[in-house]
Amino acid sequence: MRYLDEFRDGQAARSLAAEIGRVTTRPWNLMEVCGGQTHAIVKFGIDELLPKAITLIHGPGCPVCVTPLEIIDKAIEIAARPEVIFCSFGDMLRVPGSTTDLLSVKAGGGDVRMVYSPLDAVKLAEQNPARQVVFFGVGFETTAPATAMAVFQAASKGLGNFSLLVSHVRVPPALEAILSSPDCRVQGFLAAGHVCAVMGFWEYVPIAQQYHVPIVVTGFEPTDILQGILRCVQQLESGRAEVDNQYARAVCREGNRPAQDLLRRVFRVVPRKWRGVGEIPNSGLGLAGEYAAFDAERRFGLADHHVEEPAECLSGLVLQGRIKPHECPAFGTRCTPEHPLGATMVSSEGACAAYYRYRRHP
């Protein structure tokens, strides 16, 4: 654990913050892409160390938060079926659908199980041949390879009782969507270190060039984030727009090639609806033709379900960095972690949850 402590060292953090202060000559708006980074910023109070000229805008990188309502509703409908063992990562269980959530389905007798790996769901399918085992495949490129491996293994084992409710999403199209928006305020990105550990950062080079925006691949500890900010500001101050890698201890340019190969084999790029944001072209992963039989939406006949998002929840604006969580009129009043209007208030990576947990009082 000493390894981690070095990245949380108060003295190192303060000297990085002082260096940021020295190089900053005018206001800059930076977006940290990943919800894990948002939580670290708010939890450790990293933004309090920064010069006033630097504004951090919280990005869309919370997989739970961007999962559209209709997918949650489909999950709930599938999970309530008596023949189904529904497997999900823990923090999807509390996310509200239109009327209920998965924890309530469990309380009502549904067989909803929290798993730590999609491969656990494959094991369950083997152990329970008379049941239908469905895995809720949620997340960015970080978790997608493990889901792909689960489908690949289920196919090799000929498991007819395993299927996938898939809602995987990709980061680069989301960055392009933010940058193409007419009121985009983002001038530099801290890219999500763990996504890049899988995907590398070659995909970001054309984005940095096309939109003339610096992108710094950044880790999750206080000194990582401060160093990411410093490198981003240094580029902005000198008029550069390159892809830089702060998180070199985990990320290389090429990324994890076997994982990328598996993703290409099992999934295909599809348009995907983002909660509160709408459909973003090429931003999702769906099952490739060869694996279409493992698609839970097809298996349970739910492909044509569409649901409107509630108007009161402004999570879409939060996810695009257009408002801060506490600027939402429902924040902390009609929307709390116990009674959330949207996923950003429940997820452990959600920006609203971070503000509620650490910043509720002035």
Next chain:
Amino acid sequence: MPTPPHLPAACPLPIQQYPQVLLAHGGGGRLMHELLGKIFFQAFDNPALNVQHDAAVLACPSPRLAFTTDSYTVRPLFFPGGDIGSLAVHGTVNDLAMSGARPLYLSAGFILEEGLPMDTLWRVVSSMRDAARACGVAIVTGDTKVVDKGKGDGVFVNTAGIGAVEHSGTIAPPSVRPGDGILVNGDVGRHGMAIMAVREGLEFQSAIQSDSAPVHDLVLALLRAGIDIHCLRDLTRGGLASALNEIAEGAGCRLQIDEPRVPVRDDVRAACEILGLDPLHSACEGRFAAFVAEADTDRALALMRAHRSGEGAARIGHVAGAGEPIVLMKSAIGASRILDMPSGEQLPRIC
């Protein structure tokens, strides 16, 4: 610590006949009497219990008594560092200790699930007996019910406890004052992570041991030394964060905690990092927070560290002032944030 007298390791019931608990064991007939006699009376053996009457008649050594109850459900029943039996004794003994009471008597109510191996029941009961002996309390009354298979999780235990309050103060949230030092008697979050690791089949390099232990002896030692204790709270479900928020609320005070001073073991911190959980939200079963008059804080810390139940004690913060009840925490890099109560069950994150 007194050494408990020898107990047979094997279950004394004729298990060839009844290797498992049957519904009939709760039916009030001969089978139930056999279960009571051979398991419970034999294990808990003491004069008040041995009368075998509807109620135990107890001597009352103090005009003020503390009285508490708690129910225990844990899966798995046996975990690294303890089991449901020892937990049911330590938990209630510690609840009594939090009012500064000397624990004297416990009751023990069992809800057994049909099909529970008799040997498992014996292990739980033996463990309760050992824990009660070690704490110097007598289990003087009890009850057993059997529920249908599938209606319970093996065994549920309820214990109520009575303790003698021999000090004259009021150890409770309203006694907390601005300036009070806040101490904990050791590293936090260990029980919760020990249970989560075994329950979810997470394999860490070494098994995290639960911190389940009685703390009354340490509390009584502090009182004997004349420490001006204003409030005590054991850190069970919801961990340190919940306990501090409850006290801030009850006292109407602002608490200031210094995060780097909160002791957390490396293995617990590593497990929490992997799962995206907060050790300050994770349960303990042998830890408490003490709110002590400012002038006594250093002496209290020294006494704690010299006691076997407080070797890892630390001063983690102070009561900053009266006003809006809130717990503020200074992070490792020096910034301040809220330490909030967890919203519900802690759920591991996606990535």
